[in-house]
Amino acid sequence: MKPVHLELRDNIALISIDSPPVNALSHAVRDGLMRFIEQADADAEVNAIAIICDGRTFIAGADIREFDMPPQAPHLPDIVDRIDACETPVVAAIHGTALGGGLEVAMGCHYRIALASAKLGLPEVLLGLLPGASGTQRLPRLVGAEMALNMMLSGKPIGAKAALDAGLIDEVVTTDDLAGAALEFAATAIDKGPRHVRDLPVAEVADDLFEKSRINIAKKARGLFSPERIIRCVELSTQVGYDEGCKVERELFMECKDSPQSAGLRHAFFAERTVNKVPDISKETKVKNIDKVAVLGAGTMGAGIAYSCLNAGYNVHLLDNNEEGLERGRATIHKLFAGGIARGKISEEKKLETLERLSLSADYDDVSDADLVIEAVFENMAIKKEVFGKLDEVCKQGAILASNTSTLDVDEIAAATKRPQDVIGLHFFSPAHIMRLLEIIRGKETSAEVIATSLRLTKTLGKIGVVVGNCFGFVGNRMLYSYGRENQFLLLEGAPPEQIDKVLYDWGMAMGPNAVGDLAGLDVGYKARQERTDLPDDPRFYRIADMLAELGRYGQKTGKGMYIYEEGSRQPTPDPQVQIMIDKESRTLGIERRDIDAEEIIERCIYGLINEGAKILEEGIALRASDIDVIWTNGYGFPRHRGGPMHYADTVELAKIYARICEFRDQFGAEFWEPSELLAELAGNGGSFAEFDKNAK
Ligand code: T1G
Numbered sequence: 001m002k003p004v005h006l007e008l009r010d011n012i013a014l015i016s017i018d019s020p021p022v023n024a025l026s027h028a029v030r031d032g033l034m035r036f037i038e039q040a041d042a043d044a045e046v047n048a049i050a051i052i053c054d055g056r057t058f059i060a061g062a063d064i065r066e067f068d069m070p071p072q073a074p075h076l077p078d079i080v081d082r083i084d085a086c087e088t089p090v091v092a093a094i095h096g097t098a099l100g101g102g103l104e105v106a107m108g109c110h111y112r113i114a115l116a117s118a119k120l121g122l123p124e125v126l127l128g129l130l131p132g133a134s135g136t137q138r139l140p141r142l143v144g145a146e147m148a149l150n151m152m153l154s155g156k157p158i159g160a161k162a163a164l165d166a167g168l169i170d171e172v173v174t175t176d177d178l179a180g181a182a183l184e185f186a187a188t189a190i191d192k193g194p195r196h197v198r199d200l201p202v203a204e205v206a207d208d209l210f211e212k213s214r215i216n217i218a219k220k221a222r223g224l225f226s227p228e229r230i231i232r233c234v235e236l237s238t239q240v241g242y243d244e245g246c247k248v249e250r251e252l253f254m255e256c257k258d259s260p261q262s263a264g265l266r267h268a269f270f271a272e273r274t275v276n277k278v279p280d281i282s283k284e285t286k287v288k289n290i291d292k293v294a295v296l297g298a299g300t301m302g303a304g305i306a307y308s309c310l311n312a313g314y315n316v317h318l319l320d321n322n323e324e325g326l327e328r329g330r331a332t333i334h335k336l337f338a339g340g341i342a343r344g345k346i347s348e349e350k351k352l353e354t355l356e357r358l359s360l361s362a363d364y365d366d367v368s369d370a371d372l373v374i375e376a377v378f379e380n381m382a383i384k385k386e387v388f389g390k391l392d393e394v395c396k397q398g399a400i401l402a403s404n405t406s407t408l409d410v411d412e413i414a415a416a417t418k419r420p421q422d423v424i425g426l427h428f429f430s431p432a433h434i435m436r437l438l439e440i441i442r443g444k445e446t447s448a449e450v451i452a453t454s455l456r457l458t459k460t461l462g463k464i465g466v467v468v469g470n471c472f473g474f475v476g477n478r479m480l481y482s483y484g485r486e487n488q489f490l491l492l493e494g495a496p497p498e499q500i501d502k503v504l505y506d507w508g509m510a511m512g513p514n515a516v517g518d519l520a521g522l523d524v525g526y527k528a529r530q531e532r533t534d535l536p537d538d539p540r541f542y543r544i545a546d547m548l549a550e551l552g553r554y555g556q557k558t559g560k561g562m563y564i565y566e567e568g569s570r571q572p573t574p575d576p577q578v579q580i581m582i583d584k585e586s587r588t589l590g591i592e593r594r595d596i597d598a599e600e601i602i603e604r605c606i607y608g609l610i611n612e613g614a615k616i617l618e619e620g621i622a623l624r625a626s627d628i629d630v631i632w633t634n635g636y637g638f639p640r641h642r643g644g645p646m647h648y649a650d651t652v653e654l655a656k657i658y659a660r661i662c663e664f665r666d667q668f669g670a671e672f673w674e675p676s677e678l679l680a681e682l683a684g685n686g687g688s689f690a691e692f693d694k695n696a697k
Contacts, residue, residue: 003026034074038082076101077132090111096118125227139151217231290372291314298326373391381413407477437634492544498572507598517562521557611673
């Protein structure tokens with residue numbers, strides 16, 4: 001079926017694109033568009049042309065999947081320029097999203113109309129790219145260089161009203177018949193004739209606009225490749241003609257497209273859209289109706305989860321076993337609303353309306369009618385089993401009983417009930433109302449219905465849910481153990497905390513491991529380790545972290561941890577006392593300290609992650625390597641432009657990583673560095689985790 005059609009309506013050519021799911025500009029769409037534009041423009045019977053899309057959205061951009069294929073003509077820049085060159089006026093009629101190449105096609109048109117609900121944007125920077133089909137030259141001509149720059153550097157779309165006010169579109173229409181509105185507008189354009197955007201001037205800009213932008217991206221887009229190239233292109237649009245600007249845009253676009261960063265960001269884009277594909281869960285799998293959510297435990301996590309559920313539209317009951325706890329929970333929720341109001345995310349009115357769906361008590365009977373219960377009490381197995389035993393007694397049959405445990409055995413928790421098929425792990429990340437990731441832990445008995453319902457809940461909460469198997473620490477925290485372990489060993493062997501943190505931060509991590517420890521609270525990790533009975537019998541294992549916790553240095557919350565923090569500041573300052581303590585402990589453990597370079601720090605911390613990730617894949621705890629990448633880029637501050645630990649491993653080549661891990665095994669022992677069998681196998685046959693995922697399908 002051809003994805004592009006042309007229909008003549010009263011001397012107006014209506015070109016419609018129908019290429020689900022998002023009318024991306026695949027080769028077939030480009031080919032059809034170019035043919036019909038040329039045909040309609042050459043047709044003397046045609047007085048105007050309208051371009052419209054079927055389905056849920058206007059063109060959502062170039063077909064990202066085709067970026068890894070040899071380019072095929074007609075190329076998008078040529079199509080956009082051909083539309084602009086039409087003697088016959090061309091109108092774009094936009095609904096849903098006009099993004100990237102889709103907005104460039106619309107800006108190639110002489111006029112644009114849009115439904116009030118439409119969104120328009122150039123999000124290429126989110127894929128490590130820049131608008132490569134004249135977008136960097138056309139948008140400044142329509143909305144001015146400053147707004148164009150902001151739209152391209154943030155990648156955020158704007159609404160139809162804002163687009164009209166900015167001059168990006170000519171009319172906002174409210175209609176169920178967009179094709180009709182397009183034909184009506186096209187008819188009015190016949191007299192006006194074509195308006196060639198390429199010939200529009202770019203308005204004067206402030207002298208320091210581009211300098212300011214460069215300073216800004218140095219902070220906000222640390223280490224990213226494409227933002228500077230976007231600034232370069234927009235700057236050129238104020239200095240040279242359209243064709244020269246487009247020539248440079250094309251060169252810089254190709255640089256971006258071929259960059260490892262764009263490969264990493266494109267991998268992340270598709271990985272996040274693949275997590276929903278769980279083998280035994282299909283569109284036919286029954287989904288339970290969730291109206292009332294009960295959250296147990298009004299601590300920071302519980303209150304954050306309750307706030308997220310409230311904002312997603314659920315009725316929420318917050319339960320805590322004492323009034324004081326409840327008051328704390330209520331205060332936290334109100335504080336989160338105040339923050340939302342201050343950031344303009346929610347209005348006072350909306351807050352009051354939302355709070356009507358919140359109830360609080362210390363009475364278990366108040367959760368008996370809940371459709372879903374999310375337990376967020378202290379991370380202790382005995383306490384969790386007691387709570388689940390109680391829930392089993394009071395909750396209605398069919399209710400989903402979920403635990404927000406971040407490490408503990410979901411099957412053991414489920415065994416405390418007579419309904420293990422309704423028990424699941426829903427591991428939120430802190431802060432729960434901000435972090436997009438949700439690890440969905442399926443137990444041995446968890447039913448497909450409960451998993452399907454949890455995936456639906458995740459989407460409703462606006463989060464990314466990754467279904468994983470049950471083991472200690474699941475995927476994220478289990479891998480974190482090996483990452484943190486190497487950090488602890490490196491501290492004892494000679495690398496100061498600030499060196500380790502700077503190396504990993506410069507490499508792209510959102511924060512270094514020692515600063516993260518202080519943020520999360522060293523007492524949290526310490527208590528979790530105290531709970532474990534299977535820790536390695538090695539005196540070096542998390543030695544420094546344990547010593548700091550035993551000294552009451554929990555991190556930011558106590559003003560002292562690995563670093564010291566001024567009152568009210570989150571800025572870490574190295575503490576000479578800590579370094580003295582570490583030096584002394586190295587001597588006590590008979591470790592000769594040495595200078596350690598950045599490469600070794602990165603390899604030991606990141607290759608440890610990769611090796612553990614490969615073991616997790618071997619055991620089937622994660623369905624795909626790309627799922628592991630989604631967990632680490634959305635939950636642990638792993639640089640998104642590196643795609644995630646498993647994608648990164650493929651870029652380094654598994655044979656190199658395997659060889660280095662074998663060296664570490666020989667140097668530091670097999671207890672911590674036994675290579676994963678899967679990694680050995682893939683390294684041995686020149687394979688990759690991407691291939692593993694393809695074959696796993
Ligand atoms: N190319 C290929 N597939 C795409 C796609 C695209 N541009 N956009 C979406 N899909 C697939 C996606 O993988 C999923 O597939 C399905 O569509 C639904 O997507 C030259 C260089 C439009 C806001 O960056 O932001 O143009 O999993 O689950 O939540 O200058 O998709 O069902 O098999 O995300 O409703 C610029 C990317 C490209 C927009 C819809 N455009 N897309 O969100 O659905 S670069 C973008 C989105 C470019 C030019 C440059 C969102 C959406 P599957 P979904 P959604």
